[in-house]
Amino acid sequence: MHIAVLSQASIRLLQPRSGAVFVDCTFGAGGHSRLLLELIQPGGRLLALDQDERAVQAARQLAEQWPGAVTAAHGNFADLVDLAGEHGFPAVDGILFDLGFSSDQLEDPKRGFSFLHEGPLDMRMNRTQQLTAAQVVNELSARELAHLIRSLGEERWAARIAEFIAARRPLTTTLDLAEAVKAAMPRGAWPKGIHPATRTFQAIRMHVNDELGSLRRGLAGATQILNPGGRMAAISFHSLEDAEVKRFFIAESKDCLCPPQQPVCTCAHRASLRILTPKPLRPDEAEVTNNPRSRSARLRVAERL
Numbered sequence: 188m189h190i191a192v193l194s195q196a197s198i199r200l201l202q203p204r205s206g207a208v209f210v211d212c213t214f215g216a217g218g219h220s221r222l223l224l225e226l227i228q229p230g231g232r233l234l235a236l237d238q239d240e241r242a243v244q245a246a247r248q249l250a251e252q253w254p255g256a257v258t259a260a261h262g263n264f265a266d267l268v269d270l271a272g273e274h275g276f277p278a279v280d281g282i283l284f285d286l287g288f289s290s291d292q293l294e295d296p297k298r299g300f301s302f303l304h305e306g307p308l309d310m311r312m313n314r315t316q317q318l319t320a321a322q323v324v325n326e327l328s329a330r331e332l333a334h335l336i337r338s339l340g341e342e343r344w345a346a347r348i349a350e351f352i353a354a355r356r357p358l359t360t361t362l363d364l365a366e367a368v369k370a371a372m373p374r375g376a377w378p379k380g381i382h383p384a385t386r387t388f389q390a391i392r393m394h395v396n397d398e399l400g401s402l403r404r405g406l407a408g409a410t411q412i413l414n415p416g417g418r419m420a421a422i423s424f425h426s427l428e429d430a431e432v433k434r435f436f437i438a439e440s441k442d443c444l445c446p447p448q449q450p451v452c453t454c455a456h457r458a459s460l461r462i463l464t465p466k467p468l469r470p471d472e473a474e475v476t477n478n479p480r481s482r483s484a485r486l487r488v489a490e491r492l
């Protein structure tokens with residue numbers, strides 16, 4: 188069962204008002220959407236988007252309960268401008284990104300996200316896409332795999348892990364992969380507090396779903412469709428994701444992006460956002476105790492100028 192993370196803070200900062208038009212880019216189990224929906228009534232409308240067909244089924248049920256107020260849509264928020272336009276949301280007052288995967292996805296062994304349960308090496312959030320974790324693990328060269336695990340997993344043992352994976356091919360299950368990672372790392376080097384395969388699984392999942400690329404496009408799309416004064420909130424779960432949101436917000440809050448040594452501006456860039464969270468908001472102790480998955484969450488919010 189997925190528990191919505193940082194829901195109070197994100198909803199408060201998004202300032203939902205009756206009659207407002209919102210997009211939840213990552214519907215999941217709908218925790219944030221349900222809270223938003225109550226607050227934009229009467230008259231508000233919500234586009235509930237997810238790239239996982241199972242989450243969209245749940246969004247369709249919500250749409251049946253709230254006829255006219257909720258529109259469910261299957262798609263990647265990388266295509267936000269087109270999806271929002273197609274579904275009658277060309278300009279909106281608020282947008283939420285609650286990034287990464289849901290507990291429902293993680294806990295279903297068939298989806299292949301978990302190093303704790305035996306399942307196929309899948310890891311696709313959108314099951315209509317071609318690329319799976321099996322292809323990444325079995326078809327990349329050891330060198331490419333090492334690069335991927337180092338850059339997206341920030342894993343020091345990436346080269347050795349990649350060699351061990353390559354030597355054990357073909358790998359077919361999540362546990363084959365978890366075992367290869369464990370074998371590659373000396374016990375004394377296993378990270379404290381997390382499973383040794385956490386970073387490797389994160390890296391492969393991020394690659395399979397092109398998570399950073401989608402995030403970049405999603406944030407740019409959100410800036411395009413937000414009304415002036417409208418707000419976007421992004422909840423991230425690891426440093427690479429948070430760094431991407433931070434970098435985007437900082438760049439879009441500046442009037443010029445020319446290198447500092449350049450005397451005259453030639454970029455013609457104009458600020459489109461005002462940052463509302465100079466430091467990201469984190470969950471409090473009570474939330475982390477109630478929902479340990481929230482411990483790495485960071486919330487950043489910006490307002491459209």
Ligand SMILES: C[S@@+](CC[C@H](N)C(=O)[O-])C[C@H]1O[C@@H](n2cnc3c(N)ncnc32)[C@H](O)[C@@H]1O
Pocket residue numbers: 189190191192212213214215216217218219220236237238239242262263264265285286287288289290312401402
């Ligand atoms: C952390 S969960 C969201 C949980 C939700 N806020 C709730 O309260 O239940 C993330 C969801 O976003 C979806 N997702 C991740 N990346 C996506 C993308 N690029 N486009 C659309 N949906 C995406 C996942 O399929 C997953 O269902």
